[in-house]
Every structure is written in C-alpha cells, then in structure tokens.
Amino acid sequence: MPMTTTSSKPTLVVIVGPTGSGKTAVSIELARRLGAPIISTDSRQFYQGLAIGTAQPTTEELAAATHYFIADRPITEPLSAGEYEREALLLLDKLFKEHPFVIAVGGSGLYVDALCYGFDELPTANDELRATLAARLASEGLKSLVEELHNLDPEYWEVVDRANPARVMRALEVCLASGKPYSAQRSGKRSERPFRMVRIGVDMPRDVLYDRINRRVDMMMEAGLEAEARAVWPHKHLNALQTVGYKELFDYFEGNCTLTEAVELIKRNSRRYAKRQLTWFRRHEQTHWLSPTEIDKALEIIL
C-alpha cells in the first residue's frame, strides 16, 4: 500500500552505486514498500538481448514492480544521455500523477546527472560530424584536433583534458555544429526539477564488492553469457556493445584470447568500472551511503 508523502512535491528516489552492489534488490524492496514504479538509469540495461551481461532485473524482479527503460529498445537504436533526459522527464511527469514516489536506479553517472540536473541546450549528437572528426583523429592525430579547438574555443581549450580524444571531439562537434564556442553554451547551472530528489548510494567494503563482482561474473557465465554474446556478436560495432562482458567475449570468439582469459578480463574490467562509478558518485555531497541491507534506514531518509 502506497505511503503518503511528507512533502507537497512528489519524490524521486535516486539509487546509485557501483556495479554489483545490490542496487536492483534495494530498488525492488523500496518499490514494494513505497508502491513506486522504477525507472532505470543504466545506459546498458535499456537494450534488448543483453539481459545476462548487463545484469538486468530477472523475470521475478520485473514482476515485483513496474519497470521502465529496461530492455525497451533494440541495440540498433541507441539512447543518448540527452535523449534519455527528455524521455525520462516526460515519463516522470506521467508517473507522478499517480505515484508520490518513483525510484530511479542505475549506475550510469552521466545519465543520472542528465535526469537529475539536465544539460545545457547544446546541439544534439550529429553522426555525420562525429564520423568526420573520428576520421580526422585517425589521419591527422589528436594534436591537430586540439589545435582546431584552440582556435574555435580557447576558453574551453584551457580546461579540457587535451589528452582525451573523446572530450576534444565532443567540444569540436558542438563548436562546428552550432557555429559558437562550446564554452559559451555551458552555463554550469543545474536545471530545476518539479520534484524532490533523495539520493541513496549503495556501497560496501571494497574487498567485499570485488568478491561479489567476481562471483557474479561466474554466475553470468553459468547463466549463458557466452551464448548471449555470440548472438549479438554480428553487431559488435554498435555502441551498445562497447560494454564490459561482451567486448572481452568477442575477443575470445575471434581467437585473440582463451575463454578463461576473457572471463578474467570481464572480472577485472567490471572491478575497474565499479571504481570509476564510485569516483563519479562520491562527488555528489548529498548522497546517503548505505549498505544494501539497510532498507529501513533508506526509508527513514526518504520519508
């Protein structure tokens, strides 16, 4: 039975944390107690055909609460963070008409921020321009792109990580697509949201987390990850498959390593991913960090 809200505004319960920390179980238990639907903020669980490797909620878990943004689109239709922001806000608008609480759960930091704080008005992703820039990176090298950025947007050139092709290319993409410097379009302001947000971080001691991650990879293999990866292998170039658990198995399929090596790499890369997630989530000061068993404490914080 849904609980009554203590605030006039509806509440978005934002659950973050590293991969393997037990976010999904926490979200379902909270959904049950709050009568809340769940939207995913996981940029890989959006896609169909990746159920095992992206640790999507199981059939039973999906039945325990209404889920959105889980396996609701094919891998051939990528959802960018900006598009996600728009789609998710429209959905929340609808959900809050019937529910005082909605739960957002997932580990994709950029997507969580898109949902909670929004982006500035920037040109949307332009595939053609991206392809051109990628080709130029390959032929002219990063230095040339950095120089162009220096010309088009000296202010952003000052602060950008100039060793990072992805960041340099994105800045150039915005400059070229809009005809204006990227820095002039970055306000650094957070968008106002018509709902209250409570952020809960799920974490545990590092060695325990790493052990869970390692064991979960073994469980994924037992559950048929290899066959799942083989089924999407023909699409390996797709962005949705630049993903831990698939990249490594593709290498195995192509004879670049043994299966044992691939599995070890999946574990290692999952641990590294978890570490980067923690770095991202730790910088948000208003996060209430809990262990995955502290459901009652989570409710106290929410209500």
Added chain:
RNA sequence: GGUGCGAUGGCCGAGUGGCUAGGCACAGCUCUGCAAAAGCUGCUACAGCGGUUCGAUUCCGCUUCGCACCU
C-alpha cells in the same frame, strides 16, 4: 655431500658501477548528448651480511633460499 645456475616492488619481467625500464594488479582522480565510453595521476624494488670503490641493485666473498645436474 659436490658442481652449476638463479634470487629485482603485490605479481610478471628487463637492466645498469653513479642517470628511479616496462607491463599487470591496486589506489586516487577527470567528465554537460558514443559514458559499462574516453582519459589523467600515484605506486622508487633490487634476499641477508661483509668487502672493493668517492659511490654497489650492478664487482668479490660468505650465509640463506630455490632450481638443475652429479655422487
């Protein structure tokens, strides 16, 4: 018991009489539409004890340990 070879950081692994290889693991960090992506930083070890030398991880001796062979 004898002979030979070896002993390098959590692991693998080069190398040198003075100038901190490198890789992996691990840790910290960056991040406004490809983000499970893409990057940055940190991590000075040469088995022990003597000796030679201005200076030894590097040369010499002994000890300990490991490996191989011999008896």
